[in-house]
Each structure stands twice: as C-alpha cells, then as structure tokens.
Amino acid sequence: MTQLDNQVLATGGGVIMDPDNRRNLSARGLVVYLYCTPEQQFERTYRDRNRPLLQTEDPKARLEALMAVRDPLYRESADLVVSTERRSATAVTKDIIRHMDED
Numbered sequence: 001m002t003q004l005d006n007q008v009l010a011t012g013g014g015v016i017m018d019p020d021n022r023r024n025l026s027a028r029g030l031v032v033y034l035y036c037t038p039e040q041q042f043e044r045t046y047r048d049r050n051r052p053l054l055q056t057e058d059p060k061a062r063l064e065a066l067m068a069v070r071d072p073l074y075r076e077s078a079d080l081v082v083s084t085e086r087r088s089a090t091a092v093t094k095d096i097i098r099h100m101d102e103d
Contacts, residue, residue: 003028013066016073026077032096033078035071036085038063 015021025031036044042060045051056062075081082095 013070016070016077022073022077030080030100031078033074033081034084034092035074035081036083038067040085041067 009025011021011025015025038060041063045054045063046059049055053066054062080096080099082092084092
C-alpha cells in the first residue's frame with residue numbers, strides 16, 4: 001500500500017514495530033500519529049471482543065505495556081502527532097488539514 005499515490009493508510013497498532021514498515025511509511029508521505037492515552041484506549045475498546053491482544057485478565061495493563069513500546073516508535077516516525085483524546089473525528093481532521101495547508 002505504501003507504493004500507491006494519494007492514499008490514506010490506516011495501519012494497525014503493531015505495524016510500527018517493523019523497521020521496514022517505519023521506513024516505508026516515512027518515505028512515502030505525511031505520517032500522522034493519532035495519539036490517545038492507554039486509559040482512553042481502554043474506554044474505547046473494553047467491550048470489543050475482536051481484539052486478541054486485549055483478551056487478557058488485565059487489558060488496561062496490556063494497553064499500557066503496548067504504549068510503552070510503540071509510542072516512541074510512532075513519535076520517531078510521525079511528521080505530525082495529533083491527540084484524539086476526548087475529541088471528535090471532525091476536530092482531529094481539522095487539525096490534520098490545517099497542518100497540511102501550512103506546508
């Protein structure tokens with residue numbers, strides 16, 4: 001997918017773990033990291049039974065552990081970090097568009 005032009009690519013959380021993926025994403029365009037805290041992630045996902053990594057006795061602790069590893073990699077790769085914490089999709093989209101218009 002990173003070889004196609006004019007694409008919006010929403011990756012899964014673990015994609016950032018592979019150095020080749022990070023290189024490919026960074027080489028092809030604007031990388032936006034949609035950030036929220038593990039607490040917010042838990043609120044958004046605790047009812048979702050289709051998330052195998054969270055099918056554990058303590059899903060909140062799992063989210064915190066994943067964030068500890070992934071967050072630095074996302075920040076290293078991102079051109080833009082946008083908080084989604086308690087924000088609407090419209091507000092987040094406006095932030096991204098505003099950034100793109102500035103470039």
